[in-house]
Amino acid sequence: MPNDRHDEIWVGTLLQGEARWVVARTTDLVEEARKRHQTSPVATAALGRLMTGALLLASSLKGEEELTIRLLGDGPLGGVVAVGNAQGEVRGYVHEPFVELPLNEKGKLDVAQAVGQGEFAVSKSLKNGENYTSMVPLVSGEIAEDLVHYLLTSEQIPSAALLGVLVERDFQVAGAAGLLIQLLPGASEACIEKIEEQLKGLTQGISKIAVESSSMEEIVQTLLGGLSYQVLEKRPAGFHCTCSKERIEATLISLGQEGFEEILEDQQAELICHFCNEHYHFDEKELIELYEQAKK
Ligand SMILES: [Zn+2]
Numbered sequence: 001m002p003n004d005r006h007d008e009i010w011v012g013t014l015l016q017g018e019a020r021w022v023v024a025r026t027t028d029l030v031e032e033a034r035k036r037h038q039t040s041p042v043a044t045a046a047l048g049r050l051m052t053g054a055l056l057l058a059s060s061l062k063g064e065e066e067l068t069i070r071l072l073g074d075g076p077l078g079g080v081v082a083v084g085n086a087q088g089e090v091r092g093y094v095h096e097p098f099v100e101l102p103l104n105e106k107g108k109l110d111v112a113q114a115v116g117q118g119e120f121a122v123s124k125s126l127k128n129g130e131n132y133t134s135m136v137p138l139v140s141g142e143i144a145e146d147l148v149h150y151l152l153t154s155e156q157i158p159s160a161a162l163l164g165v166l167v168e169r170d171f172q173v174a175g176a177a178g179l180l181i182q183l184l185p186g187a188s189e190a191c192i193e194k195i196e197e198q199l200k201g202l203t204q205g206i207s208k209i210a211v212e213s214s215s216m217e218e219i220v221q222t223l224l225g226g227l228s229y230q231v232l233e234k235r236p237a238g239f240h241c242t243c244s245k246e247r248i249e250a251t252l253i254s255l256g257q258e259g260f261e262e263i264l265e266d267q268q269a270e271l272i273c274h275f276c277n278e279h280y281h282f283d284e285k286e287l288i289e290l291y292e293q294a295k296k
Contacts (some may be wrong), residue, residue, distance in 0.1 A: 005025075005027075005214065005215065006025075006026070006028065006236070007025050007026055007027065007028045007088075007236065007237040007238055008018065008025050008234060008235065008236055008237055009022060009023070009024045009055060009059055009088050009218055009231045009234070009235050009236075009237050010022070010023050010216060010231055010233065010234050011231075011232055011233040011234075012087050012227065012230050012231040012233070013184075013229070013230050014195075014224060014227045014228060014229040014230070014234045015179070015195075015227055015229075016189040016192045016228075017181050017184065017195060018183065018184055018186070018187040018188060019181050019182060019184055019187055019191060019195065019225060020181070020182045020184055020216060021177070021179065021180065021215075021229065022056045022059045022178075022180045023177070023178070023179050023219060023220050023223060023224075023292075024052055024055045024059075024177060024178050024237055025176075025210055025216055025219055025237070026048065026051065026052045026055065026090075026176040026177060026178065026237060027173055027174070027175050027176045027210055028239075028283040029051065029090060029176075029210075029237060029238050029239040030047070030048035030051060030052070030173045030176040031172060032238075033047055033051060033091075033093075033239055034047075034048075034069055034171070034172070034279045035090060035101045035174055036153060036239075036276055036278075037093055037094065037097045037277050038097060038098070038277075039094060039097040039098075039099050040097065040098050040099055041097070041100075041108045041109055041167040041171055041172075042077075042101050042110060042111060042114045043077060043094045043097045043099055043114070044110040044165060044167050044173060044260075045165045045167060045172070046071070046077055046080050046094060046114055046115055046143070047080055047082070047094050047097075047112045047166055048080040048165035048173065048176045049090055049111065049142075049143040049164070049176075049178075050071060050080050050081075050092060050143055050177060051082040051084070051091075051092045051176035051239075052055070052163050052165075052177065053069060053082070053114050053143055053144070053147045053161070053176070053178060053180075054067060054068070054069050054082040054084035054092070055084045055085060055088060055090050055237055056083035056147075056179075056180040057069070057084070057122070057147070057180070058085050058090075058159070058176050059086060059180075060084055060086070061084070061085060061086040061124070061126075062127060062204075063124060063127050063246075064085070064095070064256075065085065065124065065126050065127050066082055066085045066124070066125050066129060067082060067083070067085070067087065067122065067123070067124050067125075068081065068082070068083045068121075068122070068123040068124075068125075069081070069082050069083075069120070069121070069163075070120075070121040070123075070142060071115050071118070071119075071120060071138065071141075071143070071146075071172065071246050072118045072119040072120075072121060073115040073116035073117060073118040073119075073138055074116040074117055075113060075115045075116025075117075075141065075225055076096060076099040076101065076113075076114055076116070077094050077095060077096050077099055077114045077115055077116075078094075078096040079093035079094070079095040080092070080094050080095070081093055081094075081124055081274075082095075083275070084295055086264070086284060087147060088235045088237035088238065088259075089237070089239075089240035090197060090237070090238075090239060090240065091116070091239060091241045091242070091256065091275040093275055094273050094296065095195070097115055097221050101113055101114055101155055107207070108165065109168050111141060111142055111143065111207075112140055112141035112142050113141070114141075115138065115141035115142075115143070116138075116141060117137075117138055118133045118134065118136060118137075118138050118150070118173075119137060119196040120136050120137070120138070120146045120147075120150050121133055121134070121135040122135075122150060122154070123135050123211060126292070133143070134150070134155075135182045135232075135251055136149060136150050136153050136154055138225055139184035140201060140287040143163055144161040144162055144163040144175050144178075146159050146293065147159075147161045147180070148160060149229075149285075151182065152258040154261045157178060157182050157183065158182070158183045158187075158192075159182040159183065160180075160195060160196075161179065161180045161181075161197060162177075162178060162179040162199070162205075162223075163177075163178045163206070164177060164178070164205050164207030164208075164210070165207055165209060166204040166205075166207035166210070166211055169210070170258045171279075173188050173286075174207070175207045175208065175209075175210035175212075176192065176207055176210060176213050177206045177207060177210035177219060178206065178208065178284075179206060179224075180194055187214055187244055194226070194227055197226070197228065198224065198225075198226040198227050201226065202222075202223070209222050216234075221231065222266070224260040228266070229278070237275075241273060241275050241276035241278065242275075243273040243275065243276060243278055244279075245280055248271050248273075249290055251271075252269075252271075252282075252290050252294070253290055253293050253294045254294075255294060257291075257294055257295045259294075260287075260290070260291050260294045263287060263288055264288070265289055267284045267287070268281070268282060268284060268287070269282045269284050269287060270282070274285045
């Protein structure tokens with residue numbers, strides 16, 4: 001069998017255009033996030049599901065537009081953040097990446113417990129310069145249900161979503177994927193029934209499907225095979241952060257003279273990007289140069 005396994009996003013329609021679907025394979029990018037943030041299994045599952053969800057939602061954005069999802073829960077993770085765009089780029093972090101919890105009664109990583117109760121917030125920064133945030137209460141903390149609830153209450157789009165991350169015993173990500181089906185205006189009752197039937201008929205979780213499929217085509221076929229579907233777009237997906245040493249320097253300069261004097265006392269500084277955990281080191285000489293700019 002051909003082996004063509006890398007992260008991708010496919011977008012299409014199904015049942016004579018009555019619904020839009022998006023499927024993302026995110027195994028590699030969730031594994032990269034896990035390695036960067038050294039997340040525990042339950043934190044990997046929460047972050048991986050949210051990053052996958054952000055990519056699914058962001059698939060309908062345009063150009064440079066960006067979308068941020070924040071899980072503002074009171075559970076031990078202390079909040080999870082993911083930012084995605086329509087190019088398939090995503091980044092994210094968990095406030096408390098080392099949290100460990102017992103498995104839930106189904107023997108699965110207890111993401112709901114780890115997230116807790118709170119808000120599901122989606123912010124969009126659109127190309128016309130507009131930014132807006134919409135917040136709905138978390139309904140389950142398992143993230144897929146929360147995404148569906150958000151789409152229905154905030155954007156009036158009936159949808160179905162699956163998000164899954166399978167973590168190995170050695171903490172590595174074996175598979176991660178997501179599916180979003182959104183009904184388009186005028187979708188028939190028969191269309192809704194067919195989609196429900198198809199999803200009910202899946203014999204494996206979506207993360208297991210990602211593990212066992214040898215290509216994106218196979219993942220999509222397994223998820224949507226019983227529905228007549230068309231593929232309209234395919235694009236690569238990956239972990240991508242927008243930080244750089246120049247951006248961090250600009251942040252330091254913006255502290256101004258007073259803020260900077262504290263940093264100078266230590267004769268060196270190390271700044272860490274929340275989103276990708278990249279460490280940026282500044283020695284005394286660099287700090288003095290930046291300080292001169294901050295004074296201006
Ligand atoms: Zn970064």
